[in-house]
Amino acid sequence: xxxxxxxxxxxxxxxxxxxxxxxxxxxxxxxxxxxxxxxxxxxxxxxxxxxxxxxxxxxxxxxxxxxxxxxxxxxxxxxxxxxxxxxxxxxxxxxxxxxxxxxxxxxxxxxxxxxxxxxxxxxxxxxxxxxxxxxxxxxxxxxxxxxxxxxxxxxxxxxxxxxxxxxxxxxxxxxxxxxxxxxxxxxxxxxxxxxxxxxxxxxxxxxxxxxxxxxxxxxxxxxxxxxxxxxxxxxxxxxxxxxxxxxxxxxxxxxxxxxxxxxxxxxxxxxxxxxxxxxxxxxxxxxxxxxxxxxxxxxxxxxxxxxxxxxxxxxxxxxxxxxxxxxxxxxxxxxxxxxxxxxxxxxxxxxxxxxxxxxxxxxxxxxxxxxxxxxxxxxxxxxxxxxxxxxxxxxxxxxxxxxxxxxxxxxxxxxxxxxxxxxxxxxxxxxxxxxxxxxxxxxxxxxxxxxxxxxxxxxx
Amino acid sequence: xxxxxxxxxxxxxxxxxxxxxxxxxxxxxxxxxxxxxxxxxxxxxxxxxxxxxxxxxxxxxxxxxxxxxxxxxxxxxxxxxxxxxxxxxxxxxxxxxxxxxxxxxxxxxxxxxxxxxxxxxxxxxxxxxxxxxxxxxxxxxxxxxxxxxxxxxxxxxxxxxxxxxxxxxxxxxxxxxxxxxxxxxxxxxxxxxxxxxxxxxxxxxxxxxxxxxxxxxxxxxxxxxxxxxxxxxxxxxxxxxxxxxxxxxxx
Numbered sequence: 001x002x003x004x005x006x007x008x009x010x011x012x013x014x015x016x017x018x019x020x021x022x023x024x025x026x027x028x029x030x031x032x033x034x035x036x037x038x039x040x041x042x043x044x045x046x047x048x049x050x051x052x053x054x055x056x057x058x059x060x061x062x063x064x065x066x067x068x069x070x071x072x073x074x075x076x077x078x079x080x081x082x083x084x085x086x087x088x089x090x091x092x093x094x095x096x097x098x099x100x101x102x103x104x105x106x107x108x109x110x111x112x113x114x115x116x117x118x119x120x121x122x123x124x125x126x127x128x129x130x131x132x133x134x135x136x137x138x139x140x141x142x143x144x145x146x147x148x149x150x151x152x153x154x155x156x157x158x159x160x161x162x163x164x165x166x167x168x169x170x171x172x173x174x175x176x177x178x179x180x181x182x183x184x185x186x187x188x189x190x191x192x193x194x195x196x197x198x199x200x201x202x203x204x205x206x207x208x209x210x211x212x213x214x215x216x217x218x219x220x221x222x223x224x225x226x227x228x229x230x231x232x233x234x235x236x237x238x239x240x241x242x243x244x245x246x247x248x249x250x251x252x253x254x255x256x257x258x259x260x261x262x263x264x265x266x267x268x269x270x271x272x273x274x275x276x277x278x279x280x281x282x283x284x285x286x287x288x289x290x291x292x293x294x295x296x297x298x299x300x301x302x303x304x305x306x307x308x309x310x311x312x313x314x315x316x317x318x319x320x321x322x323x324x325x326x327x328x329x330x331x332x333x334x335x336x337x338x339x340x341x342x343x344x345x346x347x348x349x350x351x352x353x354x355x356x357x358x359x360x361x362x363x364x365x366x367x368x369x370x371x372x373x374x375x376x377x378x379x380x381x382x383x384x385x386x387x388x389x390x391x392x393x394x395x396x397x398x399x400x401x402x403x404x405x406x407x408x409x410x411x412x413x414x415x416x417x418x419x420x421x422x423x424x425x426x427x428x429x430x431x432x433x434x435x436x437x438x439x440x441x442x443x444x445x446x447x448x449x450x451x452x453x454x455x456x457x458x459x460x
Numbered sequence: 461x462x463x464x465x466x467x468x469x470x471x472x473x474x475x476x477x478x479x480x481x482x483x484x485x486x487x488x489x490x491x492x493x494x495x496x497x498x499x500x501x502x503x504x505x506x507x508x509x510x511x512x513x514x515x516x517x518x519x520x521x522x523x524x525x526x527x528x529x530x531x532x533x534x535x536x537x538x539x540x541x542x543x544x545x546x547x548x549x550x551x552x553x554x555x556x557x558x559x560x561x562x563x564x565x566x567x568x569x570x571x572x573x574x575x576x577x578x579x580x581x582x583x584x585x586x587x588x589x590x591x592x593x594x595x596x597x598x599x600x601x602x603x604x605x606x607x608x609x610x611x612x613x614x615x616x617x618x619x620x621x622x623x624x625x626x627x628x629x630x631x632x633x634x635x636x637x638x639x640x641x642x643x644x645x646x647x648x649x650x651x652x653x654x655x656x657x658x659x660x661x662x663x664x665x666x667x668x669x670x671x672x673x674x675x676x677x678x679x680x681x682x683x684x685x686x687x688x689x690x691x692x693x694x695x696x697x698x699x700x701x702x703x704x705x706x707x708x709x710x711x
Contacts, residue, residue, distance in 0.1 A: 137475065140475075140611060145521040145522065146521060147521050147522065147523045207471075208523075208524075208527065213523075213526075213527050215471070356703070362590070362591065362609075362703075362707070363589075363609045363611065363655060364609075364655070364656070365477040365480070365609060365654060365655020365656050366477070366655075367477075367656075368477030368479065368480030368483075368655065368656050369474075369477055369479075387699070388696075388699060390660075390692055390695035390696035390699060391656065391659070391660065391696050391699075391700075393692050393695075393696075394656070394659040394660065394692055394693065394696055395480070395656075395659075397487075397692060398480065398483045398484050398487050398659060399483070400487070403692075408692070408695070
């Protein structure tokens with residue numbers, strides 16, 4: 001259906017709204033123009049996307065979509081001009097805003113997309129490639145059940161144009177299975193059982209066969225339910241991997257290296273990001289870039305050049321101390337943060353901040369499914385902060401952590417300052433916030449002149 | 461005293477922090493000098509429910525519920541007999557539904573129930589998701605509030621004369637319209653309030669423990685447990701209750 005208002009007029013009105021939002025200091029102005037455009041004419045997004053000469057690529061996953069998209073951008077932008085929603089505004093409105101902001105000459109859209117928004121975005125944008133990373137329990141207060149999200153993804157994949165290239169993580173049973181009836185799909189996964197967990201983590205979700213419901217047998221479980229699985233009853237197993245990581249080396253909190261094996265050959269990758277979960281992100285980005293025609297040399301250069309995506313892993317110098325901020329948002333992601341922290345130099349002090357706004361998940365029960373115990377084993381003291389600080393305190397108390405070593409400071413700024421006060425000069429303070437707590441903490445730190453707000457970084 | 465807990469299907473029904481509820485029971489028992497011994501009872505395992513003082517059943521998604529429903533229904537005789545002998549029960553969300561007479565899922569699939577609680581559940585179109593606050597009176601004259609979170613498609617209808625766990629102050633409750641939540645039958649409690657139900661509602665944890673202890677001791681009546689410093693628990697309860705008042709779900 002054609003809107004009576006010309007596209008150019010809608011675009012101008014929506015862009016002006018973005019400027020107003022920034023002027024009013026209500027936020028980054030990253031989604032308001034898109035929301036407005038969507039209201040004015042939902043079909044405008046389709047037409048804006050259709051203007052891109054090289055089309056669009058979508059990245060979705062419960063965990064790692066921002067980092068994956070940032071890595072893919074780093075690979076692709078050496079050759080093509082990208083429209084990329086790097087601020088993480090990943091609903092339909094965020095994609096629309098990015099399309100609106102795209103300067104003349106933009107060739108390819110690269111969009112991180114919220115799991116729930118994937119069907120609608122895919123339908124409108126008609127992507128050239130879709131990269132699907134993993135499905136973990138996350139924000140079930142928004143999505144209802146993980147299974148419902150999986151069902152919507154299956155439907156979205158069925159409705160993709162035949163020429164759309166599908167890239168999936170074969171290590172996730174639900175996600176890997178999406179490639180089954182999709183010729184030309186590219187499957188990635190880990191191939192280094194030395195890094196397998198001794199057993200499936202508590203938060204493992206999709207551990208029953210997608211075909212017959214029997215518990216999978218894992219020859220290697222890497223992260224949550226991601227791994228090399230096989231059903232002992234019907235034989236449903238991890239699909240053959242097209243893009244693999246072998247000989248993985250984890251270097252604490254600093255970096256990882258691995259051998260990237262693809263149909264086009266193999267390369268050694270030195271990645272400036274820690275943890276096995278970032279190897280998954282790098283593999284996802286590599287497979288997507290290969291599917292879009294990048295060369296292996298471009299892939300390796302792009303990966304090595306990339307820095308951590310916004311806020312996922314960053315160090316900030318503050319008051320003669322270093323702030324190490326790591327986002328926690330769901331059990332699988334938080335488990336990896338804990339695993340990576342503990343494998344490096346286990347901290348003796350941490351500030352953990354739990355909010356329960358919509359973007360964090362209103363339901364805070366997920367903190368009980370996180371394996372915080374290995375972290376607690378090394379901690380002398382923990383400062384709990386955020387709107388639901390008391391829930392965190394209880395989580396740690398009932399894990400056996402002594403009440404006298406838990407400091408309850410709900411106010412985020414005071415919680416941060418208490419953490420800094422307990423950190424010796426020159427030392428490092430580990431802060432583990434949920435999403436809105438992280439944004440608030442960054443704002444506090446930025447207010448003291450240490451980091452720039454993300455919408456300025458985005459423009460930089 | 462040793463308190464024996466049969467935790468049914470922890471591999472399948474664990475979607476929301478069910479292990480948190482077990483951890484709370486374990487610590488609060490230990491702080492009073494009791495020992496909680498938890499057995500995982502899985503698919504196909506023989507159940508001697510009378511070997512336990514407390515049966516715990518957690519929550520799962522429809523898919524996991526489907527997987528366990530038949531197996532659980534096969535354990536019905538043992539469970540009903542145990543309840544008759546004074547074994548305590550705590551069932552959350554999916555476990556609550558399956559201890560009723562049955563659950564018709566979102567896709568019309570019929571799952572058999574145990575038939576302990578006098579109720580039936582049918583999935584509706586709209587999920588009921590949000591913070592909840594209840595007012596309960598499990599022992600006459602002892603009025604308490606329960607604060608939690610619910611996320612269910614099932615509409616649960618209690619039989620006439622059945623006792624609810626509590627009256628809904630804010631949130632949906634059993635079906636979004638009756639104004640009641642959960643079910644209480646003697647020493648058995650069923651509820652949609654999932655996740656860290658017990659940490660922020662320490663009084664209920666103690667009530668359940670007291671019932672289990674009464675069974676362990678062979679007593680007719682449960683005795684109140686010695687009090688603990690529950691300042692943090694009260695804090696968490698207050699925030700959760702305020703959330704429910706401010707943003708509890710309603711149709």
